[in-house]
Amino acid sequence: MSQQAAEPRGHSADAAHPRTFEPSMVVVLVITSILGAIIGIQILTTLGVTPNTAIIGVLVAIALSRIPLAALKKFRSVHRQNLVQSNISTATFVAANSLLLPIAIPWVMGRPELVWPLLIGAAAAALIDFLMLYWMFDSRVFPGKEAWPPGLAAAEAIKAGDRGGRRAGLLGIGTLVGIIGSAIGVPMSAFGVAFIGNIVALTMFGVGLLIRGYSMPIAGIDINAMYIPHGFMIGAGIVALFQAVWTIVGRRKATAHAVATGAKTSELSRVIEEGEVAPPVVVDRGELTRSEEAVKMALTRGAVLYAIAAAVLAVVSGLLAEMGIGMLILWVLFATFACIAAEFIVGLSAMHSGWFPAFATALIFLSLALIVGFPPVAVALVTGFIAAGGPAFADAGYDFKTGWILRRHESRAMEIEGRKQQFFAGVVGMAVALAVVAIAHPMYFANEQFPPVAKVFVATIQAGVDPALITTLALWAIPGAIIQAIGGPKRQMGILLATGMLISNPAAGWAVLVGIALRILYTRLRKDKDAAESEMTIAAAGFIAGDALWSFGNSMYKLVK
Structure with a gap:
């Protein structure tokens, strides 16, 4: 997919990227982090959702740049605005989804002494997920050129504020249509996604939304209560992991084989261009900035970090008293694998559709933890640990996509440096979010204000494992795996179908499919x-x-109100 854009005014390819830890930048980032964290936890506990504050961050940054003060004039840089947008978005999602939600689980279970250990573990899981996406973004597994729809929206908003003109007019009209459509109940995010993502993947997403929405009214079947979408996601997720491994290992072997057999340079270029193998070195701007070797290292380092964090969580929470040493080792291994699998499921869904089933994915691994036979406390802790990472992973993808678009006409070095500064801005947001949640959670919990999904997790844990659940998950994992295998790693058909089936929003399904139809029609009519x-x-x-x-x-x- 092409992201056509002129280079932002006043930012040459040779200019250095702004630094996160400039004094004026740090002050702004701390303030926006506090704002984002408070908004996130307040809305999640009250309404059960987390708002996308990236656009709000863009508007704040643009507004700052228009204040007639010398210290704020520098915020006219689109790259500084990108840092502000990344910061507030990270703070919002981490405070609400990655920290408050996990620690609500032991509190609702009646084990408040586990809140602080899990807060530490959840913060570590969120940071590790953020790190892993930073290491893997713009690789063949998570390419910058893919949709990442909220990130695209934030980038276009920043560019419109910078350049104005026809692009700003078209974006303004689209924004007005989005506001009006949302006001009358049309899921405009879903409608917008249909114009920028992979058509096959999004079609599966829309079909999944319709299946979930109409299976009960038409067929009298509650597929969610029967755990059919969960089984689909397990099968699709397992295949997706194997596809990712093949992307890393298989293509490297193919490249080595081509070199060893004396393939001509032109033949190698053709094979690389067609996507059959990965180029050994990527140096040209517009190309991938993370190699297969970098992804392999990211997975290795991430697995080690997850294992260490899970082991620390087990020790400080006293899990050894609940389980024997053998079961404890199994728990650490389960937590490590589940976190990596969950981030791939959530990340691939977010990359293609802009929607990520973080809660549902945590529920899937909660069910698997029950099937393995872990005691309730261990299941609660591993669920919180897994739930902490997914939102941080997906949100980082959106933010990095925004920066990728803004820097795509700059040098490769500028892109790498800019992404690093975005990472630092996100870490500031995480640190502030941790402080806000640590201070505010006793007040919320004392007033019985919990994220609604925490009660769902606890009810599922207390109900225990249903023997029929194992058969159901295994049975429906088969078609999920087959569909994912047929679609391949580029289309992610199984992941997107399961994502749609996990979300109860049939209107979004119609919005996606109508949007795809209009996209195809407009493309054919436009010369x-x-x-x-x-x-x-x-x-x-x-x-x-x-x-x-x-x-x-x-x-x-x-x-x-």
Whole structure:
């Protein structure tokens, strides 16, 4: 997919990227982090959702740059605005989804003494997931050129504020349409996603949404209560992991074989261009900036870090008293594998559709933990540990996508440096989010204000494992695995179908499928295909931005009402 954009004004390819730890930048980032963290935990405990504050961060950064003070004039840089956007978005999701939700689980279970150990473990899991996406972003597994829809919307908003002109007008119209559509109940994020993602993957996503929405009214079957989507996701997730491994290992072997057999340079270039093997070195701007070797190292380091964090959580929470040493080792291994599998499931869904089933994915591994036979306390801790990472992983992908678009006309070194500064901005957001949750959670919990899904997790744990559940998950994992294998790693058909089936929003399903139909029709009618793609991309970013603005404003209105 092409992301056509002119280079932002006033930012040459040779300019150094702004630093996160400049004094003025740190002050702004701490303030926006506090704002994002408070908004996130307040809305999650009250409404059960977490708003996308990336667009709000963009508007804050643009507003700062227009204040007639010398110290704030530097925020006219799109790269500084990107740091602010990354920071507030990270703080929001980490505070609400990655920290408050996990620690609510032991509290609701009646084990408040486990809150602080799990807060430490959840913070570690979120940071590790953030690190792993940083290490793997813009690789063949998680390419920067893929959709990452909320990140695209944030980038277009920043560019519109910087350049104005026709792009700004089209984005403004799209945003207005997004706000109006959201106000009358149309899922405009889903509609916008249909114009920028992989058509096959998004079609499966839309079909999954419709299956979940109409299976009960039409067929009288509650597929969610029967754990059918969960089985699909398990099968698709396992195949997706194997596909990722093959991307790393298989292509490297193919490249080595081609070199060893004396393939001509032109033949190697053709094979690389067609995607059959990975190039051994990527240096040209616009190409991938993370190699297969980097992804392999990321997975290795991530697994080690997860194992260490899980072991520390087990020790400080006293799990050894609940389980024997053998079961404890199995628990650490389970937690490590589950976290990596969950981040792939969540990350691939977020990359293609802009939606990520983090809660549902945690519920899947909760069910598997019950099947393995871990005691309830161990299941609660591993569920919180797994749930902490997914949102941080997906949100980082959106933020890095925003930066990728803004820097795509800069040098490769600028892209690498910019992504590092985004990572630092996110870490600031994480640190502030941790402090806010540590201070605020006793007040929320004392007032019985919990993320609603925490009660679902606890109820499932207390109900225990149903023997029929094992058969159900295994049975429905088969078609999920087959569909994922057929679609291959580029389309992620199984993952996206299961994602749709895990979400109860049939209107979003219609929005996606209607959007895809309009996209195909517009592309065929428009003679200039590149212009058509560019126009649809900008309009889609507006739809998504408008939906985010309406959702945020509506949520804030309900809070103060």
